Amino acid sequence: MTQTPHVPSTEPELAGVRNFRDLGGLPAAGGRRVRPGVLFRSGHLAHATETDAEFLESLGLHTVFDFRNAADIALEGPDVTLTGVRNVNIPLSDPADGSEFWRMVRDGDLDVLRSVLGEGRAAGRMADSYRVMITTRTAEHSRVLHTLADDSVPALMHCAAGKDRAGLSIAVTLLALGVEREVIEADYLESNAPHRRYRVRRGDGTDGAASPEVMELLSPLFEARASYLDAAFAAIDETWGTTERYLSEGLGLAGSTRERLQMRLLGQ
Numbered sequence: 389m390t391q392t393p394h395v396p397s398t399e400p401e402l403a404g405v406r407n408f409r410d411l412g413g414l415p416a417a418g419g420r421r422v423r424p425g426v427l428f429r430s431g432h433l434a435h436a437t438e439t440d441a442e443f444l445e446s447l448g449l450h451t452v453f454d455f456r457n458a459a460d461i462a463l464e465g466p467d468v469t470l471t472g473v474r475n476v477n478i479p480l481s482d483p484a485d486g487s488e489f490w491r492m493v494r495d496g497d498l499d500v501l502r503s504v505l506g507e508g509r510a511a512g513r514m515a516d517s518y519r520v521m522i523t524t525r526t527a528e529h530s531r532v533l534h535t536l537a538d539d540s541v542p543a544l545m546h547c548a549a550g551k552d553r554a555g556l557s558i559a560v561t562l563l564a565l566g567v568e569r570e571v572i573e574a575d576y577l578e579s580n581a582p583h584r585r586y587r588v589r590r591g592d593g594t595d596g597a598a599s600p601e602v603m604e605l606l607s608p609l610f611e612a613r614a615s616y617l618d619a620a621f622a623a624i625d626e627t628w629g630t631t632e633r634y635l636s637e638g639l640g641l642a643g644s645t646r647e648r649l650q651m652r653l654l655g656q
Contacts, residue, residue: 402440406431407550407579411558414575416654417566423655426541429558431550432456434465441468444544449473451540453532455480455553464548476535478528480553481521501605510608514552515619521556522623529560530639536561537649551579551612556620563631564641564649569621579612 402408408431412424425447433452436444454467457479467475505513536543545561547553555576562572628634635641641649 400443402430402436402443404435404437404440405433405444409578411562411575414562414567414571416562417650420566420650420654420656422562422565422567422653426543426653427558427561428542428544429550429554430544430546431554432460432464432546432548433467433470434461436468441470445470445473447542447544449542449544451476451535451543453478453535453543453545453554453557455545455547455557460548474540478531480525480528480547480557481517498599498602501602505605505608510605511613511615514608514613514616517552518556518616518620519623521553522620523627526638529557530641532557533561533564533639533641533649534645536652537645539652541652549579549610551610552616555579555612555617559617559620560639561653564635564639564646565653566650573614573617576617577612577614 400408407429409429410424411422411427411429414422416422428447428449432454433440433444449470451474452467452470454475454477456464456477504510532545545554545557559572559576562575563569624631624634624638628638635646636643
């Protein structure tokens with residue numbers, strides 16, 4: 389029987405960092421739980437305020453994993469510097485295909501957006517990107533797990549919005565910890581909370597898009613949908629047969645490494 393994921397009763401309100409949360413409390417293998425204060429997720433840290441940075445530094449972070457690519461960093465800016473924290477940039481495929489796509493979004497040309505995103509194409513694009521990240525980014529996900537196992541915690545994982553690339557990397561990590569897929573999905577869907585949503589800025593610097601149709605076309609890109617994560621899990625099953633084979637053969641995660649990973653991240 390699947391256990392209900394633990395959701396902390398309080399979480400910090402960060403002014404310049406979206407979608408921040410602690411994975412502590414999620415039920416894992418052998419009746420254990422993810423330890424509070426060792427694994428965090430969020431959107432990018434480029435706009436973190438001084439107060440935000442002070443809070444992040446108070447977590448005692450060892451490593452920040454940044455899954456953004458060069459186009460993302462050029463668009464949003466580099467992460468703020470956190471004292472004593474190692475930054476590891478592991479670029480992953482952006483479901484939105486980087487700067488050219490975001491330029492189109494910010495320009496808000498309705499005809500272009502209809503042709504690219506309309507009639508279910510946006511949701512299909514997202515699901516396909518999750519499959520691709522699972523099947524083609526095994527080296528990157530392997531690196532994340534091995535780095536965590538080598539005592540790089542507490543760790544924070546982020547991309548731009550903290551939903552897709554970070555969400556999938558968190559999902560892979562939780563699979564290695566023996567967290568059930570239903571629990572992983574429940575945490576993933578927490579990114580839909582209004583206060584966690586990524587803010588789109590148009591070319592004139594204003595927030596969002598004025599047209600309801602434009603917002604409807606864009607909504608699949610800014611939502612965490614169970615169907616996206618299901619596509620990733622289906623890719624695991626279709627390519628490797630089981631989660632265990634995905635971890636051992638796809639990611640090269642030896643049993644001893646997995647034990648170290650669980651030792652770092654799991655409590656009682």
